Amino acid sequence: MTNPLLKIENVEVSFRTVTGTVKAVRGVSYEVAKGETLAVVGESGSGKSVTARAIMSMLAENAQVGSQTKIWFDGEDISNFSDLQMQSIRGNRISMIFQEPLTSLNPIYKVGEQVAEIIQTHRPMSKKAARQEVLQLFKEVQLPNPEARLDQYPHEMSGGQRQRVMIAMALANKPDLLIADEPTTALDVTVQAEILSLLKDLQKSHNMAVVLITHDLTVVEKTSDHVVVMRYGEVVERGSTKDVFENPQHPYTQHLLASEPKGRPDDLVPNAAPLMQAQDMRIAFTLAEGGFFSRKYTELVAVNNISATIRAGETLGIVGESGSGKTTLGMAMVRLMDPQQGEITFAGSRIDHLSRQEMRPYRPRIQVVFQDPFSSLNPRMIIRQILEEGLIVNGIGASAQDRDEMIKKALDDVQMPHDAMQRFPHEFSGGQRQRLAIARALVLRPEFILLDEPTSALDLSIQAQIIDLLRDLRHKHNLSYMFISHDLKVVKALCHNVIVMQHGNVIETGPTSQVLEAPQTYYTRRLVNAAFNVLA
Amino acid sequence: MTNIDMNAEAGSTGPNLSYWQLVRRRFFRNAYGVAGLIGCLIVILSAVFSGFIAPYDAETKDRRAIYSPPQGIHIFDQDGNLTRPYVLGFREDMDPNTFEITFVPDPETRSDLALFVSGDEWDFLGMRFSTRLFGTTDGSFFHLLGTDSLGRDVFSRMIEGTRVTLLMGFVVMAAACVIGTVVGVSSGYFGGRFDMLVQRLVEFVKSFPDLPLYLALVAILPRRAEPMMIFIMFAAILVLLRWADLSRELRGKVISIRSMDYVRSAVAVGASDKRIIFRHIVPNTSSHIIVWATYQLPEVILLESFLSFLGVGVQAPMVSWGTMLNQVRDFQSFAAAPWLMAPVGMIVLSVLAFNAFGDGMRDAMDPYSND
Numbered sequence: 064m065t066n067p068l069l070k071i072e073n074v075e076v077s078f079r080t081v082t083g084t085v086k087a088v089r090g091v092s093y094e095v096a097k098g099e100t101l102a103v104v105g106e107s108g109s110g111k112s113v114t115a116r117a118i119m120s121m122l123a124e125n126a127q128v129g130s131q132t133k134i135w136f137d138g139e140d141i142s143n144f145s146d147l148q149m150q151s152i153r154g155n156r157i158s159m160i161f162q163e164p165l166t167s168l169n170p171i172y173k174v175g176e177q178v179a180e181i182i183q184t185h186r187p188m189s190k191k192a193a194r195q196e197v198l199q200l201f202k203e204v205q206l207p208n209p210e211a212r213l214d215q216y217p218h219e220m221s222g223g224q225r226q227r228v229m230i231a232m233a234l235a236n237k238p239d240l241l242i243a244d245e246p247t248t249a250l251d252v253t254v255q256a257e258i259l260s261l262l263k264d265l266q267k268s269h270n271m272a273v274v275l276i277t278h279d280l281t282v283v284e285k286t287s288d289h290v291v292v293m294r295y296g297e298v299v300e301r302g303s304t305k306d307v308f309e310n311p312q313h314p315y316t317q318h319l320l321a322s323e324p325k326g327r328p329d330d331l332v333p334n335a336a337p338l339m340q341a342q343d344m345r346i347a348f349t350l351a352e353g354g355f356f357s358r359k360y361t362e363l364v365a366v367n368n369i370s371a372t373i374r375a376g377e378t379l380g381i382v383g384e385s386g387s388g389k390t391t392l393g394m395a396m397v398r399l400m401d402p403q404q405g406e407i408t409f410a411g412s413r414i415d416h417l418s419r420q421e422m423r424p425y426r427p428r429i430q431v432v433f434q435d436p437f438s439s440l441n442p443r444m445i446i447r448q449i450l451e452e453g454l455i456v457n458g459i460g461a462s463a464q465d466r467d468e469m470i471k472k473a474l475d476d477v478q479m480p481h482d483a484m485q486r487f488p489h490e491f492s493g494g495q496r497q498r499l500a501i502a503r504a505l506v507l508r509p510e511f512i513l514l515d516e517p518t519s520a521l522d523l524s525i526q527a528q529i530i531d532l533l534r535d536l537r538h539k540h541n542l543s544y545m546f547i548s549h550d551l552k553v554v555k556a557l558c559h560n561v562i563v564m565q566h567g568n569v570i571e572t573g574p575t576s577q578v579l580e581a582p583q584t585y586y587t588r589r590l591v592n593a594a595f596n597v598l599a
Numbered sequence: 600m601t602n603i604d605m606n607a608e609a610g611s612t613g614p615n616l617s618y619w620q621l622v623r624r625r626f627f628r629n630a631y632g633v634a635g636l637i638g639c640l641i642v643i644l645s646a647v648f649s650g651f652i653a654p655y656d657a658e659t660k661d662r663r664a665i666y667s668p669p670q671g672i673h674i675f676d677q678d679g680n681l682t683r684p685y686v687l688g689f690r691e692d693m694d695p696n697t698f699e700i701t702f703v704p705d706p707e708t709r710s711d712l713a714l715f716v717s718g719d720e721w722d723f724l725g726m727r728f729s730t731r732l733f734g735t736t737d738g739s740f741f742h743l744l745g746t747d748s749l750g751r752d753v754f755s756r757m758i759e760g761t762r763v764t765l766l767m768g769f770v771v772m773a774a775a776c777v778i779g780t781v782v783g784v785s786s787g788y789f790g791g792r793f794d795m796l797v798q799r800l801v802e803f804v805k806s807f808p809d810l811p812l813y814l815a816l817v818a819i820l821p822r823r824a825e826p827m828m829i830f831i832m833f834a835a836i837l838v839l840l841r842w843a844d845l846s847r848e849l850r851g852k853v854i855s856i857r858s859m860d861y862v863r864s865a866v867a868v869g870a871s872d873k874r875i876i877f878r879h880i881v882p883n884t885s886s887h888i889i890v891w892a893t894y895q896l897p898e899v900i901l902l903e904s905f906l907s908f909l910g911v912g913v914q915a916p917m918v919s920w921g922t923m924l925n926q927v928r929d930f931q932s933f934a935a936a937p938w939l940m941a942p943v944g945m946i947v948l949s950v951l952a953f954n955a956f957g958d959g960m961r962d963a964m965d966p967y968s969n970d
Contacts, residue, residue, distance in 0.1 A: 081624045399863060419866075426869030439860035443618060443882040452878070453868030487618065500864075507868065 067094035068272045069118070069136050069157075069240055075129025076113050076122065076296075087113045088296045090131075095289070097239065100266060100273040102287035102304065104280065104319070106522040107493065110296035111276045115242050119159055120149050137239065155185040158233035162245040164225035168217040174228045175213030181235045200231040204261060222385075223254035227261070234265060241266070242274045247282070251384045251549055256593040259286055278522050280319060284308055285596075292316050322524035324556040326531070328378055328575070329538055331559050335374040337408075338543045339429075339511050341396050344369045344405035346388075365391040366402070367567040371545075373511070378537065378544040380558030380575065382551060382590065388567040389547045390515055396545065397429050397513045398422050410510070427457050430504035434516040436496035440488035446499055447484040450474075453507045473506035476536060494525035498532070505536065514546045518553055530556050551594035555579055563587050625963040632959015638952025642945070646761040650721025653755035654734045654741070657918045659719055661740040661750040664689070666936045668702055669745040669753075677706060684712040686741045710735040745938040747926055756918050757942050763919035765949075767834055768899040772892050774838040779845030780881070780888060786846065787853030788876055798850070804843040812836060813911050826914045833912055837899060845891050852884050886964035893957035897950040904946050920946055 076088040088110040095101040103111045116122050118134055120141075134142040141152065153159075161167045169177060178200060179193040188196075194213065201209035204227040217225055226246060233241055243262065247255035263286055266273050275287060283290055283304065290307050292300040292315065300313040311317045346366040352359045365388040373379045381389040394400040396407055398414060407415040414425060433439040440449055450470045453459075460466035471481050477498040488496060497517055504512050514533070518526040530553055537544060548554050554561055554575060561578050563571040563586065571578055571587050582588045626632055645652050661667075670686045688708030692701050716734035720727055735741050744753040786797040816836060820829060856862060857880070865875050900920075906912035907921020908928065915922055920942035926932065927939045 081621060081628070397867065399867060423869040426867065429867075431864060431867045433860040433864060435860060439864055441861040441865075441879055441883070443885075444878070448878075452865060452870060452874075456868055456870045456874065489618075503864065503868075 067096050067135075069134075069274070070094040071114070071118060071135070072133040073129070073131045074114055074117055074134070075132055076110070076117050077127050077129070078123070079125045079127070086296060087126075088117065091293065091296070091298055093291045093298070093301065095240070095272045095274055097272050098266070098270045099289065100263075100275055100287040102283040102290045103274060103276045103293060104278065104283055104290060105293035106278055106524060109293040111293050112244050113296075114293075115159070115244055115274065115276055118242065119153055119157060120144070120146075121153075121159075151185070154181055154238075155236045156238055157240045157242065158236070158238040159242045159244065160226075160229050160233050160246045162248050164222050164229055164249065167229055168225055170217050173214050173216055174220070174225075175215075178228065178232050178235055181232055185236050196235075197231070200234060201228075203234070203265070204228075204231045206231070221254075222250050223258065226250060226254075226258055230258075230261065230265070234269065237269060238271060240272045240274070242276070244276045245278070246275075248277070248279075252551070252593040253384060253589050255282075256596075262286070280323070280523065292319070319524055322527040324527045324530045324553050326534065326556050328534065328557055328559050331374070332376050335376050337372050338375045338377075338410060339371075339373040339396065339545070340406075340408040341369070341371045341392075342406040342408075344371075344392060344395060344402050344407075346391050346395055346400070346402050364567045366395065369562075369564075369567075369569055371396070371562060373543050373545055375510075375543055376537075376541055377560065378546055378558045380554040380561040381545065381547045381564060382549065382554055382561055383564035383570075384549060384590075386566075387564040389564050392564070393513050393515055393545055393547050397431055397511075398425075399431065423457075427453065427459065427507040428510050429513070430507060430509040430511070431513045432497075432500050432504055432515065432517045435520050436493050436500055437520070439500050440496055440503075442488055445485055445487055449488070449499070450484075450503050450506050453503065457507065459507070469506055470502075473502040476505055476539070477502045477532060493521050494529065497521060497525075497529055501529075501532070501536070505540070508540070509542065511543045511545070514544055516547055516549070519548070519550065526553065533557060549590075551579060551590055563590070622960075622963045626959050629959045629962060631955050632962070635952045635955025635957075635959055638948060639956050642761060642949045642952060643765065645758050646765045648723070649758045649762055650723060650728070651730070652732050653752075653758040654718060654731055654743070655752045655755040656719045656721075657751065657756045657759040658916070659751065659755070661742070661746060661752070663750070664740060664742060664746045665748060665750050667742055667746045667750075668936075669743060669938050670704075670741050672712065672743075685709050686712065686735070688739075710737055710739050710741060712736070712741070744941045745936065747923075747936070747939055748932070753923075753938060753941055756923055757920070757945055760918045760920045760923055760942060761945065763830070763913055763917050764900055764903055764921070767830070767837075767903045767913070767919070768896045770834050771837045771841065771899045772895045774834070775841040775845065775895065776888060776892050778838065779842035779891075780849060780884075782842065783846035783849030784853050784876060784880060784884070787850035788857060788872070788880060790854070794850070798847075801843045801847055804840065805847075807840060809840050812840070813906055817911055826917045829914050830917060833906075837902065841895065841899075845888070848887065848891070849884055852887060853880055856880050856883050890957060890961045890964060893953060893960055897953040897957075900946060900949055900953075904942070 071094070072092045074088055074091045075086070077084050077086045091110070091114050093101060093103070103114070105111045113122070117128060117132070122128070128142070132142050133140060136152070136157065141149070144152070168174065175194065175197050178197045179190070182188070182193045182196055197213060198209055201212055206212050206224060206227050212220070220228070246262070247258050250258065259282060262273070265271070275282075277283060287304050290302065290304045291298055292307070292313065294315050300307060300311065300316045307316065308320065311320055344366050345364070345368055347362045347364045350361050350363055352361060369392055371379060371392070381393065383389045391400065395402040398407070398417070402415060405415060406413060409425060409429065414422065447470060450473060451466055454466045454469060460469055470484060474481055474483060479495065479498050479502065483491070483499070488499070491499065501517070517533070518529050521529065533544070534557060536542060546554065546558055558575045560573065561575045562569055563578065565586050570584050571582065578587065579591055582591050667689060672684050672686060674681060674684050676682045687704040687706060688710070689702040690705040692703050693699070694701065712733060713736045714733050715730050716736065717729045718731040718734050720729045742752050742754065744757065746752060747756070782797060782801070786794045813836065816832060820832065862875060862879050865879055903912055903919065904921035904924060907919055908924045910925055913919045913922050923939070923942045927936070932939065
């Protein structure tokens, strides 16, 4: 690398908070040349996004950049540029793609206008010419039916299409440098694969430099030339992607590389009795469309005549893209949602017609772990209160001491310290919170747990630990799981059997190894490819 | 099992601070909010200990000082030497042409001031005291802010009036909070037809013109009704018109909380509606309710003084800032005795203080701010 396009040296960022100053980034340096992709890897809180925002000078108000910080872009030091000077660079020579395509587009403007605005801000031209250019961009990012898209609003598009619009916006002024901040984390695996291939193609054709921020090592391996590994706001390892993956030096990098979900589910007990059975489940939502006088009601069938059986000790995986109805099916089976039709049998008794009151004796035996550990723990309760709630409600445990003992056992099970009992959820990280959510289910000694994407909100290395934990717990307490996921890697490591769903229908079902190794349908094949090879 | 210590995020565990500790810390970093809190405390303390702070009873009349102007406190004697604080009595002069009476300070009648003197008796929590914060050593009258048409001490009445005004504010705020919370939370939580009916009721209440309603109160109540009765009716009408806003705001908030995963997981462990409402939903709306309440108080104070000034609200012999201002409703008495406007100062002070306190609380309780 003789002449780097972007070179940052000694970047330091700290935030003033109520509880003192937090140093988010301490002395980070890296550089990237034209036509090259640099991957910045690290877990949440490692300072990788903050560094990128410092380059764009788009930091929050309470942030302070260190005095030693130097940022060279194309031979110029831009670290002391004024806001006005930065404006001419941002969106023009450096652009950025954000993680969340749902919130990064303005919902009240048509997408065509939003992209045209960027072009016209930096290069004055007529509306018509700008529109022509946007159309060209939409074709380039392979948006299906690009002419019609120009006049659509963001809500009329899917997540993947919106991310394509964001990329079109970033490319609008032919930038020299593209910063992509977890561009695919919020998307389905299959869509993620498509977006990444698109980015790679565009980089080649435009000869851009790309800084790709991600926590997904598979993505790094497939797309980048160089890699920087960050932890606690510092760079712990750097080098060419090939060298780092073949011969990692720092123990943290080795740990990250070793934390792909692996292992196999333990063997099933042969001829175990069915524990949870669902027969011909059908769930539909009524959608109202049109104006007051032309109101039309359409039925959206989320779950269409699906049957599923989970035997004692079994883990059943439900796989599909978002919107395939897998969560709806799971929630209906544990009676947190009402099915229109179908029979649910739990341990020999029908539970599908029971009222909420009548369900209460079954509640301790059937538990749920939700996807998002940040919203599943009440922020105003301490952990003891959260775990104790189920015990109190169900009259388990004679005294407060009794209940404390049970809570401590559950905390041991999920490998959390006992002093967590006195603390609030906000004091814990995502992975720790998910452990606590699992403890809340475990403390009731359930027989069946519905796991609704318990790992998808977590960093990869923590995912692997949660998967290991779940497998150990299943064995230790003889649990049965229903595991909802879109990530086949995780399913492979945990589930005995799997059901693949699309648009409310079962596409394929069978033992996990059979479905994953010899997928029968195109849809399943696509899911498998996306998960294991990052291929579109 | 992999080593958990390796996780970058394991180190990100925050310090052991509860939500309220964080709120307190954030609040005390905001100088404007703290100033508001101090102002609020001054107003509240003067209401609680009005008997101690005010030199005289609200009804104590100094028959020799009608419309007497404020007496300045002096700390230098006539020779310019520093001395203990004293006030000077007044000599009445009459203008021979206009017959207008003017008060001139009389150096002959000096009364020294002292702390903790004995004066009119006052009751507090069933006990009787006769010590007042300050007064004259010789027991003669002095009037810090002058007197009114009956020779009553304006300063004492203003402090005494804090009680009624603040009581009105707190009663209305508390009752509106309770009604608004009950209606809003139940409407948002249970939803369906019940929610529909309740929301139409809220709209009906909100569409009511309030001023005619207050005036109608005067028409309904008998001429010789007890002042306490009028006070209660007046507060009831204020409550009736004020709970609706809170209930509507809370309803929206509850609807969003209702679908949070922690509520759904409470359902999954078998918790009853009652438990979910009181343990999960109400605590998570508490910051909203508290902020709403702190903004409500100054509004009620302003409304009370405005309506009492018109003669519609609190009635004599109850003393409130509004009824005191009622005495200066004609221009003549305003020109002759501008010091009767003193309660305006207290109104401004308390409204500013409670608003500043409310602003500070809102910023401190914002869950998204961490700066």
